[in-house]
Amino acid sequence: xxxxxxxxxxxxxxxxxxxxxxxxxxxxxxxxxxxxxxxxxxxxxxxxxxxxxxxxxxxxxxxxxxxxxxxxxxxxxxxxxxxxxxxxxxxxxxxxxxxxxxxxxxxxxxxxxxxxxxxxxxxxxxxxxxxxxxxxxxxxxxxxxxxxxxxxxxxxxxxxxxxxxxxxxxxxxxxxxxxxxxxxxxxxxxxxxxxxxxxxxxxxxxxxxxxxxxxxxxxxxxxxxxxxxxxxxxxxxxxxxxxxxxxxxxxxxxxxxxxxxxxxxxxxxxxxxxxxxxxxxxxxxxxxxxxxxxxxxxxxxxxxxxxxxxxxxxxxxxxxxxxxxxxxxxxxxxxxxxxxxxxxxxxxxxxxxxxxxxxxxxxxxxxxxxxxxxxxxxxxxxxxxxxxxxxxxxxxxxxxxxxxxxxxxxxxx
Amino acid sequence: xxxxxxxxxxxxxxxxxxxxxxxxxxxxxxxxxxxxxxxxxxxxxxxxxxxxxxxxxxxxxxxxxxxxxxxxxxxxxxxxxxxxxxxxxxxxxxxxxxxxxxxxxxxxxxxxxxxxxxxxxxxxxxxxxxxxxxxxxxxxxxxxxxxxxxxxxxxxxxxxxxxxxxxxxxxxxxxxxxxxxxxxxxxxxxxxxxxxxxxxxxxxxxxxxxxxxxxxxxxxxxxxxxxxxxxxxxxxxxxxxxxxxxxxxxxxxxxxxxxxxxxxxxxxxxxxxxxxxxxxxxxxxxxxxxxxxxxxxxxxxxxxxxxxxxxxxxxxxxxxxxxxxxxxxxxxxxxxxxxxxxxxxxxxxxxxxxxxxxxxxxxxxxxxxxxxxxxxxxxxxxxxxxxxxxxxxxxxxxxxxxxxxxxxxxxxx
Numbered sequence: 001x002x003x004x005x006x007x008x009x010x011x012x013x014x015x016x017x018x019x020x021x022x023x024x025x026x027x028x029x030x031x032x033x034x035x036x037x038x039x040x041x042x043x044x045x046x047x048x049x050x051x052x053x054x055x056x057x058x059x060x061x062x063x064x065x066x067x068x069x070x071x072x073x074x075x076x077x078x079x080x081x082x083x084x085x086x087x088x089x090x091x092x093x094x095x096x097x098x099x100x101x102x103x104x105x106x107x108x109x110x111x112x113x114x115x116x117x118x119x120x121x122x123x124x125x126x127x128x129x130x131x132x133x134x135x136x137x138x139x140x141x142x143x144x145x146x147x148x149x150x151x152x153x154x155x156x157x158x159x160x161x162x163x164x165x166x167x168x169x170x171x172x173x174x175x176x177x178x179x180x181x182x183x184x185x186x187x188x189x190x191x192x193x194x195x196x197x198x199x200x201x202x203x204x205x206x207x208x209x210x211x212x213x214x215x216x217x218x219x220x221x222x223x224x225x226x227x228x229x230x231x232x233x234x235x236x237x238x239x240x241x242x243x244x245x246x247x248x249x250x251x252x253x254x255x256x257x258x259x260x261x262x263x264x265x266x267x268x269x270x271x272x273x274x275x276x277x278x279x280x281x282x283x284x285x286x287x288x289x290x291x292x293x294x295x296x297x298x299x300x301x302x303x304x305x306x307x308x309x310x311x312x313x314x315x316x317x318x319x320x321x322x323x324x325x326x327x328x329x330x331x332x333x334x335x336x337x338x339x340x341x342x343x344x345x346x347x348x349x350x351x352x353x354x355x356x357x358x359x360x361x362x363x364x365x366x367x368x369x370x371x372x373x374x375x376x377x378x379x380x381x382x383x384x385x386x387x388x389x390x391x392x393x394x395x396x397x398x399x400x401x402x403x404x405x406x407x408x409x410x411x412x413x
Numbered sequence: 414x415x416x417x418x419x420x421x422x423x424x425x426x427x428x429x430x431x432x433x434x435x436x437x438x439x440x441x442x443x444x445x446x447x448x449x450x451x452x453x454x455x456x457x458x459x460x461x462x463x464x465x466x467x468x469x470x471x472x473x474x475x476x477x478x479x480x481x482x483x484x485x486x487x488x489x490x491x492x493x494x495x496x497x498x499x500x501x502x503x504x505x506x507x508x509x510x511x512x513x514x515x516x517x518x519x520x521x522x523x524x525x526x527x528x529x530x531x532x533x534x535x536x537x538x539x540x541x542x543x544x545x546x547x548x549x550x551x552x553x554x555x556x557x558x559x560x561x562x563x564x565x566x567x568x569x570x571x572x573x574x575x576x577x578x579x580x581x582x583x584x585x586x587x588x589x590x591x592x593x594x595x596x597x598x599x600x601x602x603x604x605x606x607x608x609x610x611x612x613x614x615x616x617x618x619x620x621x622x623x624x625x626x627x628x629x630x631x632x633x634x635x636x637x638x639x640x641x642x643x644x645x646x647x648x649x650x651x652x653x654x655x656x657x658x659x660x661x662x663x664x665x666x667x668x669x670x671x672x673x674x675x676x677x678x679x680x681x682x683x684x685x686x687x688x689x690x691x692x693x694x695x696x697x698x699x700x701x702x703x704x705x706x707x708x709x710x711x712x713x714x715x716x717x718x719x720x721x722x723x724x725x726x727x728x729x730x731x732x733x734x735x736x737x738x739x740x741x742x743x744x745x746x747x748x749x750x751x752x753x754x755x756x757x758x759x760x761x762x763x764x765x766x767x768x769x770x771x772x773x774x775x776x777x778x779x780x781x782x783x784x785x786x787x788x789x790x791x792x793x794x795x796x797x798x799x800x801x802x803x804x805x806x807x808x809x810x811x812x813x814x815x816x817x818x819x820x821x822x823x824x825x826x
Contacts, residue, residue, distance in 0.1 A: 078522055078526075108541075109491055109537075109538065109541035109545070112537060112541065113491075113534055113537055113538065113541075116533060116534065116537060116604075117530065117534060120529060120533065120600070121526055121529065121530060124522075124525060124526055124529060124593075125522065125526065128521075128522035128525065128526075128794055131794040132522070132794045132795065151582045151584060152580055152581065152582035153575060153576075153577040153578065153580045153581070153582045154577060154578055154580070156577075160575070160577065160587070162566060162573070162575055162577075162587070163566075163576070164566040164567060164569075164573065164575075165566065165567055167565055167566045167567075167743070168565065168566070169564045169565035169566045171564060171587035171589070172587050172588070172589065173587070174573070174575070174584035174585050174586070174587045175585070175603070176584070176585065176606075177603070177607065178607075179607075180537075180604070180607070183600075183603055183604055183607055186600075186603055187533070187596075187599075187600040187603070190588070190590065190596055190599055190600070191529075191593070191596055193589075194590065194591075194592075194593070194596055197737065198737045198791055198792065199792060199794070324610065324611045330580070378611055379611065379612065381541055381544040381545045381612070382545065
């Protein structure tokens with residue numbers, strides 16, 4: 001199949017592109033490099049050095065003989081989006097190309113508006129590009145489990161059969177998202193469902209849990225193929241941040257009671273889920289939703305798992321929760337569609353976490369523990385991105401500068 | 414109370430501002446005059462001449478001694494939005510300031526993206542302006558019954574208690590909107606609910622039915638106080654268009670079978686509902702939803718009502734439905750919240766329709782029947798705005814020019 005990965009330079013887009021290419025698909029990547037730009041804005045970079053996209057795709061071709069076509073542009077540029085589809089002529093479009101951090105979207109008005117503008121209007125342009133050209137192309141869109149919030153009933157896969165006053169209907173699962181980022185994905189889902197219903201597009205919405213891990217069999221083949229690893233309070237996902245804190249001998253900072261429960265998924269399962277979705281497309285006119293997660297754990301349980309696996313001493317510290325979210329809640333999720341298609345989940349086990357300790361240990365001199373501290377408070381409309389930042393100027397010890405350089409030019413690092 | 418009406422120069426914003434002012438409230442109006450701009454873009458104007466906002470507010474002051482403050486600007490301009498709130502210091506903000514036509518949003522990519530950008534990001538700026546300044550201000554937001562679509566269960570007022578596998582939850586009512594415009598309102602509702610839950614804002618979302626009528630006791634006092642009356646296939650609501658077709662001796666064009674059922678409301682009830690919402694505010698942190706409609710009728714029934722009231726001959730013609738919507742469906746709506754607050758509905762009766770015939774008769778020389786014909790087809794991603802338009806140049810007989818002039822300068826007409 002010809003598969004175009006939008007946001008293919010990011011944390012998950014890149015390993016997905018390699019996995020699909022490794023499985024024999026013709027893969028293209030589009031990216032506007034926004035994720036690398038956020039590093040500059042925040043003054044923090046990936047723990048693992050990330051090579052420029054050209055270095056990455058050249059290395060992949062050198063190692064495998066497989067070429068990955070690249071497109072540099074932005075989905076909010078309708079002309080770019082339309083021409084890219086016309087040139088690459090994909091069978092499936094995998095859409096990772098969105099701002100993906102909840103805290104980033106909650107910094108202030110500017111970042112909230114940017115997130116919804118970028119995500120919602122970019123996806124809208126993409127829907128029109130599909131509607132205008134080839135309506136048979138399968139859209140595989142990354143959503144998030146955070147769209148659902150924490151309802152008191154089972155979270156079904158995107159649709160819910162409701163009985164009310166003796167009548168029934170199958171409706172889009174009611175959502176209660178927890179940030180302007182999560183909201184942007186809810187908006188996307190509604191727009192996509194409408195496009196399927198009205199134009200006969202085919203789409204799969206993958207509501208993904210919190211991803212952990214940094215390596216896939218493909219990215220592990222060469223340092224130039226590594227994907228990013230974020231540990232900061234804005235882009236770092238919770239388990240990845242805990243592993244970094246453990247290695248540095250810092251307490252693992254749990255927000256609030258830690259009884260908040262979330263769906264999680266191993267990075268190796270993420271890339272496999274996307275392959276399964278692409279190879280088993282939705283029907284024409286179908287808006288299909290999969291819950292892309294493999295198990296549910298509370299934040300406390302995740303922290304305790306990291307502590308118990310860590311070979312040294314590690315402690316847990318509870319800090320005030322900067323988010324507005326339910327502290328204790330029911331959480332039960334249906335996630336059988338992807339296993340029915342063949343997914344064999346990697347559950348959170350010692351093996352993976354131990355391999356992560358090694359990755360972090362290798363790059364420990366690149367860690368700035370100041371970035372562990374959450375600075376974005378949900379109840380405020382004007383937050384600092386980082387406590388050392390003053391009026392956009394990086395902090396006192398030049399740390400950001402050093403990180404910035406290594407992010408920009410890892411090959412010279 | 415101090416009440417700021419955003420979009421106060423429009424079809425409903427203007428009569429609402431007058432009604433609130435007449436009831437003794439201190440009223441301010443903000444508008445970017447986008448609605449007048451769409452007239453120029455389409456080459457069609459309001460059937461009833463609409464005077465410039467300054468002429469309108471001056472006339473109101475001359476007649477009543479009551480001043481209405483005006484602000485010219487755009488909600489997508491965050492600075493303007495913030496400063497206006499800081500200057501006017503409202504107790505309630507009534508938010509009509511959105512692109513409000515479903516067909517307009519379905520013309521093509523540009524109009525869809527404009528609609529969602531304008532509506533969603535404008536409202537997001539407004540939420541931040543409230544969150545940053547005075548979180549006690551009551552937001553009264555205009556939504557639409559079209560957000561719900563036509564579910565097979567009763568449409569409740571915004572929230573639904575769901576039982577699933579023996580557990581229950583109160584969730585946002587699941588929506589299935591029918592155009593990019595309706596979707597923009599669904600996105601707004603989600604954003605507003607989040608802001609109430611997270612920042613403690615207070616909001617009322619008014620899901621309004623299809624409005625009909627052109628006069629309220631206030632607008633009828635002077636020609637300079639008239640509100641607009643759209644009969645074209647893009648901005649004209651269905652009953653208003655039928656009345657114009659009847660007066661002109663044209664068949665009333667019903668889309669498809671006409672069995673599509675919709676909630677409707679008299680313009681005099683609209684302005685009263687908004688007064689009731691303002692004077693009975695939502696609690697802090699509450700996201701309250703009212704279904705602002707008074708009765709449900711099928712399009713065929715609306716057409717038949719107009720035919721039976723019309724003193725002359727009138728016929729009904731069924732044309733292919735340009736929209737993608739259910740032809741025949743269940744439709745039952747709960748709409749008791751506003752009557753509980755004191756609304757005494759005007760149901761669709763001969764009196765109102767007959768007064769509308771008179772209004773249309775008075776301006777019949779301004780009607781261009783070419784604009785009755787729908788040109789925007791839901792299944793297409795690239796529609797013409799009007800069949801006479803070629804590459805943005807107005808048509809053969811100069812009609813648009815004549816209309817354009819009378820819209821711009823009705824005082825000279």
